[in-house]
Amino acid sequence: MGEWVSITIGGYDYLSWKNSFGPLLLIFSPDDLKVCQETEDDEFFEKRYFQTSVARAKKCLDCLGHTIANAKEDFERAKQSKLEYAQDVGDKEQENNLLYHFSFQEWSEAAKKYAKILSDDEYDHDTNSYKHLEVARNQATTFAEKTVLDSLPFDEDFFGLERDYIDHWSIFRILLDAFNPEDEVTLDYTYLYDGGWCDGLPQPEDFLVPKTIILTEGKFDANVISCAMHLLYPHLEKCYSFVNFSDYKIQGSTSFLTHYFKLFIASGIQNRVIALYDNDAAGLAELTELNKIALPNNFRAMHLPDLELANDYPTLGPIRNEKTNINGKACSIELYLGRDILQENGNYVPIQWKGFVDKTQTYQGEIIHKGQIQERFRQKLNVATESNTFDAEQWSEMIILLESIFSAFMD
16 A cells, blocks of 8 residues: 655645655755654654745755746646647637636646645545635636646646646745745655654655755855855755865865866756855956856856945055945955954954956955954854854845855746
8 A cells, every 4th residue: 555745735735755755855854854742542653744934945946946937937838738739639719728818827826826725725535625625616717727726636737737747846836935934834754654664764865956066266165155054044055065175175266266167067067056256356357258158057157245234345555545345346255254253343354455357447355364254253153053043133144145046046
């Protein structure tokens, strides 16, 4: 017989797998595991399940490439299949409905509407139906609504789309928009475990996902971003990997980053790759050259994001000391470590202007006392890691940086 395990929101199982976790742990991490004692028919049993929020599940899917844009592409493929079938059998009414009343917008609104109803509804085992879904069938007015409803609650199609033409995760990403960010997404594997189909704790390989490789200008940048991601977004760190500069004695610099990035492109690597440059004159000069290359869809070249903090930041020489906008001129990773880290005696550590960069027609700047700033950050990170707590205000610039990474492939 076997056992099924499902991803559930409210009272409905959206994605299911038999006799193993299959791909269902994609949106979960080991930290999402919960074990508790419950009773059923006056008997105690141990319930084992993973639980995350809608907001976290959406972010994870976006980071892994299961985006709304991909869902739209899947929809168009599934729609084309329906259209070709209608044309083959000469069903003119179906053909016209698909052409004029079945857009991505119409379908997605209907799918989200009934996803919410299913989650809020309660399954009636006597009638093998969901009460409110049956009411909805009598109230459906549009072709898109009727198409979605015809596939619910259990059908070969997934919310009205043929399964052979869709990425279930991308479609699930659309459905998640029907819910509140704090709503719970659950994978209960109690019966899978009790039936002997899995271990109490899934194996590390069960959580594996295709990683996005982040290339940085140096070791400190990679360490900072990796550690900050572990602290601030632990559920997303499994989606990314970084170059190990230390163990393999890899050189780092702006020009080396460009070299490695081009090497990855030439190798035809299938992972998604991000080249992350400093938001300074040298970094923007390299990006100017890369913009002349047609990058594969799985590659992105970007710089550290602009900061409000940097709009009016103290600088030194060469002619006079002044506050000015250093975005695109002198924002290295140190500017993202927190305002508390950048201050000495109540004042921000200034930028020292260096040479002139012809390609950007700006001066290149570098923050002074860089070693001291980095050491203060290491102490700050150690305190936050040991306590497993952090003040979001003190990490606001780092959050901006990480969010820019997470959205790198959203266009």
